[in-house]
Amino acid sequence: MNNEVRPLTKVLLSIVTVIIAIWLIAPMLIVFPISFSGDPSFQFPPRSWSTRWYESFFTNSQWMDALGNSALIGLLVAIVGTALGTIAALAINRSTSRLAQTAQTLMLTPMIVPPIIAGAGIYTFFLKADLVGTIFGFVMVHVCLALPLVVIAVNASLSGYDRSLELAAASLGANRLKTFFTITVPLIAPGILAGAVFAFVTSFDEVIVAQFMVSPALQTLPIMMYTSVTRTTDPTIAAAAALVLAAILVAFCLYQFVVVPLTRRSRKQQVSE
Amino acid sequence: MRRRIWAAAALTVTGAIALAGCSGGSSEPVPTISNPVAGQVADGILKGHTVTYAGDGGTTQDAQMKAFFTPFADKTGVTFNQDSPQTLAKIKAQVESKNYQWDFISGVADTVARNCGTLFEKLDMSKIDTSKVADGLLGGTECGVPSIAYAIVQVYSTDDFGTNGPQSWADFFNVQKFPGTRAVYSGDGVIDSATVEAAAIAAGWDPSTDFTADWANKGLDEIEKIKNNIAFYSTGSQAQQMMESGEAKIGAIWNGRALAAEKNGKKLTPVWNDWISIVDQFAIIKGTPNAEIAYYAINYAMGAEQQAKWTELSGYSPVNKDAQPKIDELTQKYITTTKERAATSVPVALDFWKDAAAVSTLQDRWSSIVAGG
């Protein structure tokens, strides 16, 4: 790794980086004070302070149901999407067929094509198939949107993957299935995991196509937030956003300051043994 | 890995079946309405049935639910579902596929009028009691009865203009005399009849004469002339935010939103000279099997007691002339159904606006002004 940068350059670079990092994160922090505003207004600074929007969020069954739906759908999308995407990525990666390239491009289409185009058609399709407001339909469409990301993540893992390990296992007598589960899967597990996280996030945050799939009985959190911001002046969205953001930041801190040091310590222990 | 797929598939399929299975309703027919009285309905008469309403969403729909439909559901035993927004494309898709997600809506009168008979049922007026509806609100389209009576009214920031603010639509479109950004409705994609009529008045249209395509174009000219001073809003809450934040100093906004901004501390002065009177309509989706239930619901919403509560919650005027809402001075400031207000109102000329062919050329021009560079 390169450490031959002049100190001055490094200082300048670090200043620029810090500014960019702040610009990436800081704006979102504004949702915290707004969530405590006393008025149904987005004016900043608020005229008065109150926790009523948090109460509103937790006592409103609509918001809670939406949160639950989004979490459930996200989870199902992560499971189904990761499964389908991983198999597909593996198959494409190993194939010598020219079809593989076409297959790959097709799988990546949902990421490149503006979602509104498919979304508009999904409502009519769902009406005909009686899938409006069903978890099944929702999950399937979101799986399509998540597949490109899963494929990309798994591909990345495969690129650093040394196939000779499989050869070694085979020469030791393991059959293909056993090789797959004991060698391949653990080694590309990080890629699969990354894909699953991307799939969950894609589904949890999706608005454009979701608006064609929701029904009075099935609302999702991002739809409620988008409606809340555009059609009402209801700071409950600030409370919801603050909670989601807080959860992400807590997870981040936990990972960075708890999991990583623990891993490093256990690795140090392993090395010293 | 394969095991996981099967598990997930089984999960989703079971879930789908379970959800699908829940959509069954009562097999008893809905009793036909006879001798409807606004605001009254028999107890438990709709038990076991379900009806779905789609409206504007947000605080307006919340008020409708609190004032009309939740009490309605409690009294009749019906399961009342709500959705928003009442997207026209969704209505069209539902009517075409005969898969009815919504049964009745509250929507803009021009849209209802333009699609009367194709997307909305021609109403059987013997099923609705309109005897107490305030003067001037009825009529216009066979497919609707009044749901929300409101206004596009000119308001300006009191702090910025004091007593020297604009006094007419001509002033609204005069940026030399009254500089500042104006908040104007973008129609959310659809041409806004009220705004065009207001602009036509500024161009010289006399509201006592017919509104024609010629005047519509003159109105569009006015809007285009000052378009660099216009900030278009696509929802009521955007209009409210614009006035509150000072981004717009003058606005052609809905009276309910002006009231909401004032409640949040912003001082505004309304100009009631030639305010445009708009009446949104309850309309029933064409072909829905729950039409009868919709009639019950609409009837109930038009009662005096319900309308009084509606006004208290939303700040919009009651459509029932017997309603006696208890409201404060600030809310009274924005009520539009008093005699004094009615005298200076200009209604939306539905006869003109329900002609889809005439409107479609104007629509393209509107889109170009709103979205154009």
Next chain:
Amino acid sequence: MANAPDTVQFSALSTEAIRTGGTGRRRRSAGGTRTLMLVLLPAFVVLAVFYFYPMLTVLIAAFNDPQLGWQNFQWFFGQQVNLDVLGRTLLISFWVTVICVILAFPFSYFLTVVTPSTRSFLMLIVLIPFWTSTVVRTFAWVILLQDSGPIGAFMKLFGVDSLGIIRTPTAVLIGMAQVLLPFVVLPMYATMSKIDTRLLTAARSLGARPSKAFVSVYLPLSLPGVASGALLCFVMALGFYITPAMLGSSRDAFLSTLIQGQVQGLAQWGHGSVIGFVLLVVTLVILGVAGYVGKKTGGSVQDMVGGSKA
């Protein structure tokens, strides 16, 4: 927790993800095409039914709603506003890409020169906005940029009367750049991390000044990563809807906004579909051109997303 993917691996993977592809050595697999198709079948059935079918019905509507014919295309190209919006979509997407590339380059370069732990920390910083929903991020910008918001209040101290950023193209640029920056940083970093810095040392030992070594050695080597990131950013920007709708005025509308208006408010599937069709064609043309240029310079569009090099 010996197998827990630590942050370095994690972030390295996600960067690799967008940049490189599976370049495992080609291996003779029994059955070739047939096995491939069989294994891909479930994924493709799902894609076909739930994505391609609805998408195609929309695109076909461009040709046959309300009647079969070219009238929707005539309408599209006949209305100046459509062409204006198309131009605006391309222009703003272009500027967002430029801003993102300019910001991402020093950021990515810095990532290559810091310690692994700082690197993974910064990488997660980049990913946090990715994990917060677009609505939340754009909402935050609306609050910040409104005239009475904190930035406006701050500028009042300097005598700036009204900030006037909200609902202008500037606000849209700021908002979109923040959303898209991670997508540019990741491919850029992935390429930069592979550059052998001994080349720089070699250049310097041959007498080149550090800045000249950088410009003539490092920059060209980092170009594929810059190109992938820029391409990805541009293509995604074209399809944006929420950020321009919330931060810009209706006169900053993107093509997606127009589609939304035609379809939702007016129920004019024909018009909405033809706009979608044009948007899709423009996107594909850009990808095609990039692929062609890439082939000429040795890269490949597939580099953008990785995968099979068959």
